Amino acid sequence: MPIQLNSKLCQIFNIRYPIVLSGMAGIPNMAPLVAAVSNAGGLGTLGAAYMTPQELRDAIHEIKKRTNAAFAVNIFAHVGPDHYTNFDAVNEELNPIRENLGVKKRTQDEIRTSNHFEEQLGILLEEKVPIISTTFGLLSEHHMQKVKSLGIKIMSKVTTVEEAVQAEKRGCDVIVAQGSEAGGHRGTFDVSSRPSGANIGTMALVPQVVDHVHIPVIAAGGIMDGRGLVASLALGAQGVQMGTRFLTSAESGAHEVYKRALLDSTEESTVITNAFSGRPARGIKNDFIQHWEASLTKPLTFPTQNTLTREIRNASAKQNNPEYMALWAGQGTRMLTDNHAAGDIINQIVEEARGIISF
Known part of the structure; x- marks a missing residue:
């Protein structure tokens, strides 16, 4: 069967090109990028996991003002309650970093994670968002x-064939097969027995997932250009999801220091760490990660570790200091471009892919 850019995924999501923006939670003001990707013929995705209900509603309204095209919103599924086992040891390990940044020390009573999942989902239903994507698991049968x-x-993110089969059985329309090259959090459903998540590369994962499900599969992880798109389609995927590729775009809300760290990084710069959030995620290795690795301290589970380190990450960003920020990134950063418009990036990817297919 010949490779075609107008895949089944395009029909399901009503998009021109099989290119999906990853929902990158925690980055401010991403509505312009989401809308720009959708306007260019891809599927923009808002990373809404950490947003308050009002922030989420406002962001959706902003996206709708900027585009009439389809878009998605990503939320975290099955985030458990706070756990404070080993809190004192973890908290003590963070104090030197707090002191370095001028951040106040915190007690256990001050660390509480808000869970807005039900309200977030309710807003997505009220606003009739065209596509909902989930990370860390699946929506319940009721939801x-x-x-x-x-x-x-x-649309749900998976990191193993077993998770993909579960997603199809639950009723998902599309699966994102996330390889270990991907930046940010691993989408692994259960990390209790996998401290680093399910680390299967994109090239190995995608065809195996495709062979075991009957719904469209999107490839994710290390894909940065038309070559990656065509390779993914050749493996049986119906499209690709990209996050890192758009972080340095003109419309990205990523901090300028974050963008510079991405542009200065290489394929060897990233590691998978649970230091920032308590869940495995791929990012550029910096002083925070090195400090944590040297301490040999086990982090709190997600989301408590994420809440405990948030003030440190925010202070580091305000001080334009990349060493204590979570610099999530995939392994393809040498292929990044500086300040290109998202629409131009998509057009370049599509033209390169067409050139390869017609060769």
Whole structure:
């Protein structure tokens, strides 16, 4: 079968090109990038996991003002309650970093993570968001029925064939097969027995997932250009998801120091760490990660570790100091471009892919 850019994924999501923006939670003001990707023919995705209900609603309204095209919103599924086992040891290990940044020391009573999942999902249903994507697991059968009753499509991230099969059985319309090259959090459903997540490369994962499910598969992890798109389509995927590729775009809300760190990095710069959030994620190795690795201290589980380190990350960003920020990035950073418009990036990827396919 010849490789075609107008895949089944394009029909399901009503998009021109099989290119999906990854939902990157925690980066401010991403509505312009989401809309720009959708306007260019891809599928923009808002990373909403850490947003308050009002922030989420405002962001959705901003996206709708900027585009009439389809877009998605990503939320975290099955985030458990706070756990404070080993809190004192972890908290003590962070104090030298706090002192370095001028951040106040914190007690256990001050660390509480807000869980807005039900309110977030309710807003997505009220706003009739075209596509909902999930990370860390699947919507419950009850939630899935509510979403499906409104005609909203569901896309879920997986890191193993077993997770992909579960997603299809639950009723997902599309699966994102995330290889270990991907930046940011691993989408692994259960990391209790996998401290580093399921570390299967994109090239190995995608065809195996494709062979075991009957719904469209999107390839994610290390894909940066038309070559990666064509390779993914050749492996049986119906499209690609990219996050790192758009972080240095003109419309990205990423901090300028973060963008510079990405542009200065190489394929050897990133590591998978649970130091910032308590869940495995790929990012550029900096002083925070090195400090944590040297301490040999086990982090708190997600989301408590993430809440405990947030003040440190925010202070580091305000001081234009990349050494204590979470610099999430995939392994393809040598292929990044500086300040190109998202639409130009998509057009370049599509033209390169067409050139390869017609060769």
